[in-house]
Amino acid sequence: MSKYAKVITNINHSDVDRVFDYGISKAIEEKVKVGMRVLVPFGRANKSIEGYVMALSDETELDQSKIKNIIKTCDDFPVFSKEMIELALFMKEKYYTTLSSCLKVIMPSGIGIKTQWIIVLNDYDEDILFTPKEREVIEFLEEKNNVCYKTELESQFGKNIYGVTNSLKNKNVISIRQSVKGNSFERNVQYVKLNLDENFNERYELISKNKRSEKQKEVVDFLFDYNEIQVSKLKEEMGNISSTLKTLEKKGLIEIFNKVEKRSIFDISNxxxxxxxxxxxxxxxxxxxxxxxxxxxxxxxxxxxxxxxxxxxxxxxxxxxxxxxxxxxxxxxxxxxxxxxxxxxxxxxxxxxxxxxxxxxxxxxxxxxxxxxxxxxxxxxxxxxxxxxxxxxxxxxxxxxxxxxxxxxxxxxxxxxxxxxxxxxxxxxxxxxxxxxxxxxxxxxxxxxxxxxxxxxxxKNRTKDSKLPEVYIKDMRKELEEGNRSIFSVDLYNAIKENLEKGEQTMLFINRRGFSTFVSCRKCGHVMMCKNCNVSYTYHSYTDTLMCHYCGSTVKNPKTCPSCGSKYIKHFGTGTQKVEEEVKKYFPNARVLRMDFDTTTKKNSHQIILDKFKNKEADILIGTQMIAKGHDFPNVTLVGIVSADISLNSSSYRSAENTFQLITQVSGRAGRGEKAGKVYIQTYSPDNYVIKLSSKQDYKAFYSDEIGMRELMEYPPFGSFFSIVISGTKEKEVIESSQMLGDIMKYFNRNRDFVILGPVPAFISKIKNEYRFTITVKHTDEERLRNFVMYCIDKFKSRYGKSSLYINIAMNTVIF
CATH class of the missing domain: 3.40.50.300 (P-loop containing nucleotide triphosphate hydrolases)
Incomplete structure (x- = not known):
């Protein structure tokens, strides 16, 4: 058997992101396998922590005297196969993260270890002088048979009891031990069966002759028809028989035992x-x-x-x-x-x-x-x-x-x-x-x-002879000119009304995640765009300015449209709740469902909403991108895209692609049955190529236009970029550190091979009292870019790295 295990600890920190050699004692040598969770002593204090066995070996390069032994295995089986370990190693290198974080995302959710501290009362000298509080603690422990959990002590005396327990420990009156066990969420179900050993008949005869044991005999007679049965089901048949079962178990007539059973999550019979x-x-x-x-x-x-x-x-x-x-x-x-x-x-x-x-x-x-x-x-x-x-x-x-x-x-x-x-x-x-x-x-x-x-x-074609829906682009600039300030165009309003009269269903889509960002003109459709990066500026209400979160350029928030001079220019956004309010105002008798983050927080809430709509218990379903993909409702003949501009003008290089995808996907929900479908796309940019091509579901034409822009701007697939966010609770420290990292990158970018943007405040500049600054680095060669960024970050950490700072890195994704 192998003598040593190479273990990665469950500590998500780059300083300890490597394997450590641990000894395997003879008591567990047959249990330890690659991929297992184990409990190991770690650090100078030998704190018991969780680790994962990456490999087994008969040799180690370390001094034998420095080798610590694995304490125990946490499970009876490996939680990682060799394939998953190889996958985790790939992810560690690909996404510049710790191996521990990769293993944790692969591991089944909820598995971990439970740590508790136990207080044990030792044999002590009665002549020791104790304070009144120390005497109270000793008496409490004596009532608990000389042992209790630390949490019990804190519950009785308060969390400030530490000074008392520390004093008792120094006097050798108590010992404090760590209890650690793995939790795997297995479901144990209690079963009962007859104990049919050589003495069964004799015992059965005794209870049969005793009139006071009639209930016991009744239970045993019932069990003759079963090899084994769940205790809960037996109680359903015979009532509360807990004491009877305990008596039968003591007499040796039955055996009560636990079985691990897997939970059923659906009923296949229906x-x-x-x-x-x-x-x-x-x-x-x-x-x-x-x-x-x-x-x-x-x-x-x-x-x-x-x-x-x-x-x-x-x-x-x-x-x-x-x-x-x-x-x-x-x-x-x-x-x-x-x-x-x-x-x-x-x-x-x-x-x-x-x-x-x-x-x-x-x-x-x-x-x-x-x-x-x-x-x-x-x-x-x-x-x-x-x-x-x-x-x-x-x-x-x-x-x-x-x-x-x-x-x-x-x-x-x-x-x-x-x-x-x-x-x-x-x-x-x-x-x-x-x-x-x-x-x-x-x-x-x-x-x-x-x-x-x-x-x-x-x-290229739909099945069941169903055709793609008719698509209508509604210019919301004209609606405004004609005095319509509603969020619905006249044609969409009439279409909803007609659908309700015909008993057919409608889906209203709004791609909004809770905050307004871009600024546009409701009269001409002009959007405030960054000239350097071809993305929309982001509106910041606290400074009333517009900022590009790629290059950091800022401009004042205009009071009039720079394109047409109109005063109807503002930060844009309408949420699902607002759409629901408008629907109920205009169509008070309509049965309305809303599907967004707020209405789907409870378990099975998605299914409940979808089932209601599928069963025609609602006329109109309002939703975010949750309703855009995959659903098949034959009675849906109308889809309204309330505002195509929200995703089109988001501050992402993928905004055009995301908008095309969303419009095409949500349009595809209409007319999937025998009835023809209609789609209304409301926009302030009706001439935009994305709007026009998505209305025709012409992906190839869209790709042809979009790929040219990507190549020009060196966005994926023609280039890659790293988004790096430095965050911490001290604003000055975050600003100075992000500037230091930026300076290091610019120093090593002597040939100007890499485009370095920032540091600038992140899209969301403060989250949970942590200040955030971002740096973006671009290059056409992904491998060179990765090596450059990682080299610079390592240099930064070795020179200026602070434990109070956190560096978040993502490739080809803007970290908001």
Whole structure:
């Protein structure tokens, strides 16, 4: 057996982001395996902390006297497979983060260790003099059989008891010990069964003859019909029999024991099984192409590029069916939690109990059980948002990424990983094929298809003979000129009214996340743009100025439009609540549902809202991008995009792309059944190429225009940039440190190879009392850019780094 384990500690700090050698005692040498969680002593104080075994070895380069031993294993099984460890190492290098943070995001949610301090009363000399408070503590411990948790002591005497316990410890009256145990959220269920040993008949005869034991005999007679039964179900049948069960257990007639059971998260009995449809020629060709790729030596990722409603999900399921027939497994990624219940139902109806799902609004126990089902081979298909990519399947065959363009596939928390990149690496490690789908692919994804780095298959037509909806662009400048100051154009108002009269449903979309940022003119549509970066200025109310959060340039907030001279220029934004108020004002009898962050905080709230709308319990659904993708409501014949300008004028280099995607996706919700659909796009920029092309769902023309701008500005895919945010509680320290980092970068940029912008205040300059400054660094070569940024940050940390500062880094993403 191996003598040493290389352990990475669960401390998310770059100073200790390396493996440490620990000894393995004979008592646990058979238990310790690569990928396991272990408890180890760490630091000078030998504090017990959690660690992860990265490798085992028979040798160590350290002095034997300095080797500490692993205290114990936290679980009976490894939480990381060798594939997941390799994936974590890739993420550490790719996203410039700690290995610990990567392992934590891969590990099932909620798993950790629970630490408690225990106070033990020792044998002590009665002649010792004690203060009254010390005597009270001793008497309390004696009442607790000489031992209690520190929290119990604090509850009794208050948190200021530390001085007393420290004094008692110094007098050797008490000992303070650390109790640490792992928690894995396994569900233990109590069962009971007959103890049919050689003495059973004799014991049974005794209770049969005793009239006072009639209830005991009744329970035993009931148990004759069961091999084992849950105690709770037995009590449902026989009432409160707790004391009877204890007596029977003492007499040796029954055995009460615990079993680990996995939680069920859906009822399969209510879902009817469905068979594969007759595929269209386009679908059949796509399936055959992907199958050929899957069995080839060159498993490049494949994009299923299909218009909304073209049947991409059926293509996914056909591929999965073939993968499952080979004894392999599938991961299906979806962009929003709200999509999960709907798509899960479709997959369960096809594949039955082989399917499960996971998402962040399930409790820890539910998520842990689905993770364990996948690990133990009880399921073969896992559906979920980006975190589902870490499902521990042993024989992965395919990774499906639905709506691959969606921004939620890029993590905004550390580690800031891109799910598409992680999926490609996992494909490389496991041999699984990556299949992406979208009507509006990410510009970089489509560019890779055009270069031949990805495969592409097209679905140009909708299934079921349904046609794309008629799209109308409404110029809100003209509405204002004609005296309409409502958020609804006259035509959209009339269309909603007509839909209500016909008993058909309407979806109203607003892409707003809670704050106004850009400044535009309601008369001519002019937007205040940064000339250096081709993004909109951001409005700051506290200074009444406009700032570009890429290069830092600022201008005064204009009182009149610099283009037409109108006074109707202001920071822009209308939220979902405002839209709901207006709908109820104009259509008081309409049944209205709203789906946004505020209405979906409770568990299953997404599903409840969607089910109500699907069951025609509401006439109008108002929502943010939660309603834009994936939903299929045959009775929806009208979609209103209240303001296309909000996303179009966001301060991001991807604003045009995001707007095209959102308009196309939300437009695709209309007319998916037999009835024709209509879409109204309200905008102050009706001549903008994004608005025009998205109304036609002409992605290829949009790509042709957008890719030229990206190349000119050296934005991805023609260049990369790092967004670096320095934050801390002391404003002066943050400003000075960010300036120091900027100076270091400019010093090492002697040849001016890199474009360095900033430091400037971050988009949100203060969060939770932490001040934030940002630096942006650009270059056409991603590898050179990465090396330069990391070199400069390392230099900064070695010279000026302070523990009170935090440096947040992301590639090709603006950190707001």
């Amino acid at each position: 879902i009817e099984k469905t068979e594969p449809p007759i595929y269209t020629d386009e679908q059949q060709k796509a399936i055959e192409t992907i199958e050929n790729i899957r069995h080839s030596d060159n498993k490049k990722p494949t994009l299923v590029f299909g218009v909304t409603g073209s049947g991409k999900t059926e293509v996914y399921m056909a591929i999965i069916e073939k993968v499952l027939s080979e004894g392999k497994q599938a991961i299906v990624l979806v962009p929003e939690i709200s999509l999960t219940p709907q798509i899960v139902g479709r997959f369960i109806s096809r594949f039955g109990e082989k399917v499960s799902y996971t998402h962040s609004r399930m409790n820890f126990g539910e998520r842990f059980d689905q993770w364990k089902k996948a690990r133990e081979g009880e399921i073969s298909v896992m559906i979920g948002p980006r975190s589902a990519i870490f499902t521990p399947f042993s024989n992965l065959g395919v990774i499906i990424i639905d709506e691959e363009h969606d921004t939620s596939y890029k993590s905004e928390t550390t580690p800031k990983y891109n799910t598409l990149e992680v999926s490609e690496k996992l494909s490389e490690i496991t041999g699984a094929v990556v299949v992406m789908g979208s009507a509006t692919p990410d510009i970089c994804t489509y560019h890779k298809c055009m270069e031949g780095r990805y495969n592409i298959v097209e679905l």
